[in-house]
Amino acid sequence: MNTNPIYLALDLPRLESAEALARKVAGHIGGLKLGMEFFYAHGHHGVHEIAKIGLPIFLDLKLHDIPNTVAAAMQSIHVLEPAIVTVHASGGRAMMEDAKAAAGEHCKVVAVTLLTSLDEADMAATGVGGSAHDQVLRLADLAHSAGLDGIVCSGQEVGAVHRQWKDGFFVVPGLRPAEGKTGDQKRTVTPRAARDAGASVLVIGRPISRAEDPVAAARAIEATL
Numbered sequence: 556m557n558t559n560p561i562y563l564a565l566d567l568p569r570l571e572s573a574e575a576l577a578r579k580v581a582g583h584i585g586g587l588k589l590g591m592e593f594f595y596a597h598g599h600h601g602v603h604e605i606a607k608i609g610l611p612i613f614l615d616l617k618l619h620d621i622p623n624t625v626a627a628a629m630q631s632i633h634v635l636e637p638a639i640v641t642v643h644a645s646g647g648r649a650m651m652e653d654a655k656a657a658a659g660e661h662c663k664v665v666a667v668t669l670l671t672s673l674d675e676a677d678m679a680a681t682g683v684g685g686s687a688h689d690q691v692l693r694l695a696d697l698a699h700s701a702g703l704d705g706i707v708c709s710g711q712e713v714g715a716v717h718r719q720w721k722d723g724f725f726v727v728p729g730l731r732p733a734e735g736k737t738g739d740q741k742r743t744v745t746p747r748a749a750r751d752a753g754a755s756v757l758v759i760g761r762p763i764s765r766a767e768d769p770v771a772a773a774r775a776i777e778a779t780l
């Protein structure tokens with residue numbers, strides 16, 4: 556079994572480029588994450604093409620709507636057999652319960668808590684007080700009680716979430732190797748720090764996909780783990 560925790564975020568607009576990149580680095584990663592950029596452009600056909608590579612598929616759709624709509628969306632992706640699907644925890648308990656009930660048997664449903672691109676000033680601007688840490692723990696608790704498999708959070712909170720939810724499945728994006736640019740990400744840590752704190756999956760996009768040599772970048776990150 557492939558136990559490499561790195562999931563490459565294939566955030567590329569062209570299917571051919573995404574497929575070529577995935578095939579190049581396939582030996583240094585454990586799975587492939589397809590998000591909005593990919594799915595809105597290439598849909599089911601694109602997912603089927605990427606699935607041919609043979610790695611587990613993480614469908615990062617970040618579903619957030621009324622429970623009936625989210626459940627119907629979950630049903631419509633059964634055929635793609637994703638290993639992991641995301642919903643937004645802020646959609647509420649009923650939405651998460653219905654999403655899990657509608658998911659395929661072998662699909663983990665994980666809830667995005669607070670996006671790694673946000674900090675406390677951004678939270679305050681949307682009317683959410685308190686610290687990022689407390690907000691992530693609150694939403695993790697809600698996701699747990701709704702019966703989800705785990706959550707998505709930054710590496711800054713994953714240790715605390717892991718302590719209160721021992722058998723949870725924790726997806727950590729916003730990862731940057733020590734010398735990497737943070738770009739639009741605000742709550743970042745290194746891949747190694749996230750893994751040591753209890754991350755189950757390390758989502759990495761641009762540090763590999765935008766590197767001059769993506770294979771060397773993936774191999775270098777893998778070597779730190």
Ligand SMILES: O=C(O)c1cc(=O)[nH]c(=O)n1[C@@H]1O[C@H](COP(=O)(O)O)[C@@H](O)[C@H]1O
Nearest residue numbers: 564590669670671707728729758759760761
């Ligand atoms: O759900 C996600 O995967 C996600 C949640 C989050 O809070 N922050 C976050 O960056 N992501 C995704 O993780 C990937 C991070 O990409 P890079 O910043 O390029 O490594 C992107 O595909 C984001 O959509």
